[in-house]
Amino acid sequence: MNSNIVRGVLVLLAVLIAQASFAQDAKQKSEAGRWVTESGNLEVDIAPCGKALCGTVVQVLGNRSMSSPQATMQAADTRPALGMQILSDLVPDNDGEWSGHIYNRENAKTYDCYMKLVAPDQLKIRAYKFLPLFGKTQIWKRVQIANPTAQ
Template identity: 55%
Template sequence: MPLSIRLLAGALALAALPLHAAALPEQGRWITASGNLEVELAPCGDAWCGTVTKVLGNRSMSRPGQPLQAADSRPVLGMRLLTDLRPGADGKWQGRLYNRENGQTYDCELQLLAPDQLQVRPQGVAAMAGAQLWRRAAGETP
């Protein structure tokens, strides 16, 4: 087989690899804005998800300083807070964000602001105004 055909076949094979074939800067463990949870961003199926890997606290974001009264009684460990994440424009990711405090799921956008800062922004939601800044978990390397 000529070299040009082998190179073309190799390039096509690489293009067909799933999104998660190579590690992305967003991959890894992140601490939520409230400091309550450690969430791991990783491939799941043909997209990416954010799954709770550690519970660090129980503070409400809507009532700062108060204990969180979750609308969802399911155990939080192992819960997927971010689902169907896919790369979008300008280095941003689009997906869905689950809010434990009210039991609702919202469209969201993620953007890596710095190697240790991930902006999580709910889309079109008055109840969850503003973006959250998540920090990379200790010991994680970008």
């Protein structure tokens, strides 16, 4: 009888470990999470906001110009970047892309955009006016957040 209890406990532990692993894997395959912009200037948290996804600046890492990466950005929008929502209204399409809007502080303009997870740690974002053909693509990198309980 004791072996049945031990076997049951082991099965339960295996199921719990598998569920935790699956949940972590699913999170890494989601657009939600923290991302560093291609310029390396901003860390953006992408999370649900209503029925859409939005992206909010959670850390300012630099101030390089997107149009001239060697130069300091002279932002047309002088509001602090920290806490600013730069991605909005992102809703899923049928082909795994999300369509919405992206705000550019450098010229204070909002563009249509789409985003797509191209790898677990890479997010493709294309900002455009009128048609995606007239746009610019960036690849954002996922921020690897250390597990505080693993120390």
